[in-house]
Each structure stands twice: as C-alpha cells, then as structure tokens.
Amino acid sequence: MRPVECATCGNQVLCEKFSRAHTSVQWTAEAAVVCAEFRDRVSEGATTARIRTCRALRSSIERAVDDGTLEAADA
C-alpha cells in the first residue's frame, strides 16, 4: 500500500489499486478526528462508520493515479 495525502485536509492514508475501479484505503488515524469532511458530518450527528466515502480524499486518490504517484494496473 502507498501513502496518499488528502489535498484538502492533509489526512494521510494508505492506498492500493488493483485497477482504476478497485480501491483499498487503510486509514492510519481516527477518521472522525483527522478528516475535515468527516469532522463536519460528525458534528452534524453522523457516525463515520456510516459514511461511504470522503469525496475530497477520493479526488486526491484519483489525482495520485493520474499523476502516477499511485499505480493502478490498468491506468
């Protein structure tokens, strides 16, 4: 797994992509604390476990694939 940093809040996760469509993300710290998007949602009463994805982090992962820092087999 390769480290990917979220361009929005700096949260760093470990990421692996078997293909463009596949994504595996291992968070390395408490999601409700380190992620700006999740923090906002949690303050509105959500629990991170029930949030499907962080959009900002997802964009950062996409960008990492685009710029070649994260390898996806079919990219």
Added chain:
Amino acid sequence: MTALNDEVRVIEAGNAPARFARGWHCLGLADSFKDGKPHEIEAFGTKLVVFQGEDDGQLHILNAYCPHMGGNLAHGTVKGDAVACPFHDWRWSGDGRCAGIPYARRVPPRARTRAWTTLERNRQLFVWHDPEGNPPPAEVTIPEIEGVHGPDAGEWSAWTWKTARVDGSNCREIVDNVVDMAHFFYVHYAFPTYFKNVFDGHVATQYMESAPRGDMDLGNLSSPLRSDASYYGPSYMIDYVWTEVAPGVEMEMVLINSHYPISADSFMLQYGAIVKKLPGMTDEAAAEAARSLIGGLETGFEQDIEIWRNKTRIDNPLLTEEDGPVYQLRRWYEQFYVDVTDVKDEMTRRFEFEIDTRRANEAWHAEVEENLARRAAAPETGA
C-alpha cells in the same frame, strides 16, 4: 512424496475461538416472548430463560439452571415478576435475586443467579454478552430503525421472521459473507454490480447494487436493488434495501440478518423483513410483500447453510483481486473476541475496499446467457 506437497496450498483450518463474542445479540421478535411462559434459549455454551414479568411487563433473561439443585427454569412458570423453578418452586426475579422459597423459613443470603442485560429495540429482544462481565457501553447500542417506533410506525409492515439452527459451523462463516462479493452470484443468484465494504469502529458495512440473474427465479427479489447493510457489533446486521417494484415506484425494505452462537460449532441464524407501505397499500398487502421478500431470501440462506454444513473452516483463504477483503474483515471481527484492553487500533481503524466488479460481471453474464440459450434449445420438459 513431499515434493508435491511443497507446492500445493495447504488449508489451515485453525480452531474456533474458545470464547463467544462480546456484544448485543438478537434473540428474536420481542412479542414472541410475551405469552406469559418462560422460554429456553440455548446460547453462549449454556442455557438461558427469557420471561416477561406479569406486573412490570418487562422481558427478563436469567441463567436457565436454578442455582438450588439445577432445575431448568425455562420449564417452570411465571409467577408475578419472577420465574418459578419446576423442581422446588424457587422464585427468581428479573434482577437475579431469589424472590422467595415457599417451603423454606429463610432465603439463603447469597441466593442470586445471573441476570443478563436486555434491550428491546426494533420490536426485537437483545441480550448483552461479555466474557469480562462489563455492562454494555452506550456507543455500541443497537440503532433504532428510523420510523419503526415513533409516530410513523404505521408506515411499516409487521415483521416476517425466520429462524434456522446451523450445526457444524462456527458463526464466523456467516460474518464472512459481508465481504464475499462472488458468492452473491452463485449462492444468492444476483449480479453484484457495485460492491464496497467499510469497516470502522464496531461497524462493518457492505454497500451493494445488484441485478437478479435472468436464469433464476427469486420471486419478489427479481428486480435490481440497492442495499446498504451494516453489522452493528458481531452479530446484528440492519440491511436497508430499495428496489423498483413498478416503473418509477421504489419500495423500501429493511432486512435483519442476525445470529447468536449456541456453541463453538453451532449458531442460530435469524432473519426478518419489513417493508414500507406504498401509498394506498393495506397492512395485509404490506405484510404479504414482506413475506414474499423473505421467500426469496430464504432460498439464499438455505443455500448458504448447505455450503457451511459441508465446508471446512479456513484461516488462510486463497483470494483473487475480485474477492472481498476477508483478512481485514476478520481483523475487524477479532475485536469482539479479545478483552477490551486488548482491542488494537488496527481492528477498529477505518478501512475501505471497493471491488472492481467488471471482469466478474462479464463472465457471469456470459454464463447466464449460455444457460438461457441452452434452456431455450432444450425440448419442453413439461415442468
């Protein structure tokens, strides 16, 4: 002889855990225990008695065996807010205290049995199990299904509920299903077109979109659906399902998939369904929709059970890129089998896994097309 063995994959079956999971476990629909009789539940390697107090109206759970001479309270009778042993009529209150021994001058000072912590939610009864004996933390409580209790409760059908005892398998088998994308095609007859898991804290979620297999008939489940299913703790899954029942008409359903362990190699599977009434739908029509939905689920669960009954436990599954994150799921599941102080960050830290389902669906569509073509070419069987 050994040369060949060096190259083949050897299954590590491992051993089922020596303890049972910490967490809330659903025992069934609450109403089913409210008939004035004590009920026996075989769970966590022992027997429990569930009864409703005549005066307090509450459901209580105690160890089934009477500490006096071992009589089985579940075969006794409810007297007031206590359950009376059929052997010598010792009375036990819901809090575990001996409430009276009619023939004795005094109740022994330490006459106390184990009372289990209960919770009634979503019209179901839950019991808290913790090998360390701690009370349930508020943050792991069972969430309420939205609208099922409040003023909108009438919008939902009654529960249709099913129970199946599974012998010869540890309950880890059913939990594995949460990540098992491919088995939804082979065992539950659906094409999973979208499949993502999120493990975070004590919750494990499966987001799935699926389409029915054209070569199989599952009644009410025969339309595309979106499913959003979470295990809250080790054994209770709430699955919100949306499916189009007519053009532009989406039906919302909630499925429960739960179990409690009986022993290290047997468990009780329970599943149920409610549907949200569509405009103009009668109670009876909604209940019928829930029953028909369960019919489709039943086929899938029966086939799951057939697989479990005949498979081996496997600690080192051999996976492809199209398989879900079995190892990470088991790492999450482990948190319920260790003492609270031994729960590691890696067991509870958020992990996400989204499968690329394209390759699998191409292969499966080809297979279904082939099945349909073969069927069309075959002479009429009259079946």
